[in-house]
Amino acid sequence: MKLTDSEQAMLNGREGKAKQKAMELLVRYGEALNCERFVDTTNVAGVPGYFAPVLLDYYKATGDDAYDIIYSRFDLDSDEVVEVPRMMVNSCALQGGVDAEGWQTLGKTADALRMSQSSEAASAGRGIKILKTCTPYLAGNVPKHGEHCAWMESSAVVYCNSVLGARTNTEGRESTSSAMLTGKIPDWGFHRDENRFASHHIQVEIDVESMMDWGMLGYFTGATVQERIPVLTGRFSRPDLIRHKHFGAAAASSGGVEMYHLEGITPEADTLDKALGSRKPLEVLTYGKAEQRRTYDELNSKASDPNVDFVMLGCPHAALEQLQEIARLLEGKRISGNCNLWVFTSRAVKSEADALGYTKIIRAAGGALLTDTCSSIAQAIPPGTKVAALDSAKQTHYLPAIMGIQGWFGSTTDCIAAALTGRWNGVRP
Ligand code: F3S
Numbered sequence: 001m002k003l004t005d006s007e008q009a010m011l012n013g014r015e016g017k018a019k020q021k022a023m024e025l026l027v028r029y030g031e032a033l034n035c036e037r038f039v040d041t042t043n044v045a046g047v048p049g050y051f052a053p054v055l056l057d058y059y060k061a062t063g064d065d066a067y068d069i070i071y072s073r074f075d076l077d078s079d080e081v082v083e084v085p086r087m088m089v090n091s092c093a094l095q096g097g098v099d100a101e102g103w104q105t106l107g108k109t110a111d112a113l114r115m116s117q118s119s120e121a122a123s124a125g126r127g128i129k130i131l132k133t134c135t136p137y138l139a140g141n142v143p144k145h146g147e148h149c150a151w152m153e154s155s156a157v158v159y160c161n162s163v164l165g166a167r168t169n170t171e172g173r174e175s176t177s178s179a180m181l182t183g184k185i186p187d188w189g190f191h192r193d194e195n196r197f198a199s200h201h202i203q204v205e206i207d208v209e210s211m212m213d214w215g216m217l218g219y220f221t222g223a224t225v226q227e228r229i230p231v232l233t234g235r236f237s238r239p240d241l242i243r244h245k246h247f248g249a250a251a252a253s254s255g256g257v258e259m260y261h262l263e264g265i266t267p268e269a270d271t272l273d274k275a276l277g278s279r280k281p282l283e284v285l286t287y288g289k290a291e292q293r294r295t296y297d298e299l300n301s302k303a304s305d306p307n308v309d310f311v312m313l314g315c316p317h318a319a320l321e322q323l324q325e326i327a328r329l330l331e332g333k334r335i336s337g338n339c340n341l342w343v344f345t346s347r348a349v350k351s352e353a354d355a356l357g358y359t360k361i362i363r364a365a366g367g368a369l370l371t372d373t374c375s376s377i378a379q380a381i382p383p384g385t386k387v388a389a390l391d392s393a394k395q396t397h398y399l400p401a402i403m404g405i406q407g408w409f410g411s412t413t414d415c416i417a418a419a420l421t422g423r424w425n426g427v428r429p
Pocket of ligand 1: 095134155249314315316317344373374375376377394395398
């Protein structure tokens with residue numbers, strides 16, 4: 001790779017051991033991709049110094065120095081333990097596995113909570129913003145159009161590229177933790193203009209309006225184009241943030257979509273021709289009633305028992321408007337004694353929900369509003385759960401497979417009705 005003088009200085013160790021190790025890792029990463037240079041990144045979202053079950057023993061064994069050890073070995077891939085300094089660029093921490101308030105509801109141990117809090121404190125001390133969410137764009141981190149980012153979390157990556165017009169590949173723990181220290185990331189993939197054009201054209205021939213409609217369209221899109229870039233045209237209403245969030249998350253889980261265009265809506269798709277980079281699409285596909293029904297049936301193929309004992313909402317983490325809707329549907333009611341309701345959001349959005357009284361309403365109905373994680377990431381469901389109801393195509397894709405349960409997919413209203421009655425009565429479109 002061709003390095004600038006300041007990059008070479010970091011690689012030579014002139015800015016300390018940690019930055020040297022980070023640059024070594026990034027150079028290895030760039031060279032593996034035949035990449036010639038770095039771009040400067042000003043916005044990094046990762047999981048710096050997080051513990052996972054496999055790392056827990058390190059924390060237990062090493063006490064106060066654990067952060068440097070974990071960061072050196074698992075974030076910087078360095079056998080030599082280095083002292084981790086303050087981060088160089090705007091950096092934030094994504095979702096983890098423990099909610100500091102709801103850890104008991106999630107079935108986590110006090111030990112796991114203590115480890116998570118010590119890791120957070122160590123990160124915060126180095127300038128990392130502890131957002132603890134898969135929706136950093138709802139918690140104050142909104143990159144600008146064209147800004148080079150280094151983000152993890154597939155649903156956040158697809159939102160960053162497609163809706164915000166910022167630029168990121170789906171990075172990993174090591175590359176984001178190294179980018180936080182150096183402000184550098186290899187210049188490949190979605191950082192480059194030529195890799196941001198659509199290759200597949202999807203013509204939407206039915207009305208797509210609700211969040212559930214957008215989730216199904218996203219799920220179809222991902223399953224169809226896999227990791228390629230689609231441009232969609234046709235009969236959809238202009239989606240709001242929540243619909244984009246559910247569309248992108250679904251497309252990133254049934255396939256590996258990291259960027260999409262909606263003609264006349266997303267920032268790099270003023271016209272179909274512009275989204276395609278004036279090239280012919282490799283394939284033109286249609287999304288009509290038959291495709292929508294097939295997608296709904298596919299999402300519901302893992303469920304047969306109408307007795308629902310768990311409802312999980314907030315994947316990706318719920319926006320304030322979603323919590324408002326959930327509170328409205330629950331106000332003055334009580335969920336079934338046979339059912340649990342967990343709603344996941346970010347700390348930032350929960351504090352707004354607390355102030356607006358939504359949290360109180362959800363709790364009064366017998367539900368829980370949780371933060372920092374979700375059932376799939378924390379691998380946490382209420383004991384004895386057999387059948388879940390979900391309003392997220394992404395969560396429906398993962399949770400039944402991860403936890404070995406049945407999972408119904410439907411609208412938020414269908415799911416709240418299931419929580420209140422303990423029965424699934426979702427309507428096939
Ligand atoms: Fe977020 Fe969990 Fe869904 S981390 S995107 S709520 S799978």
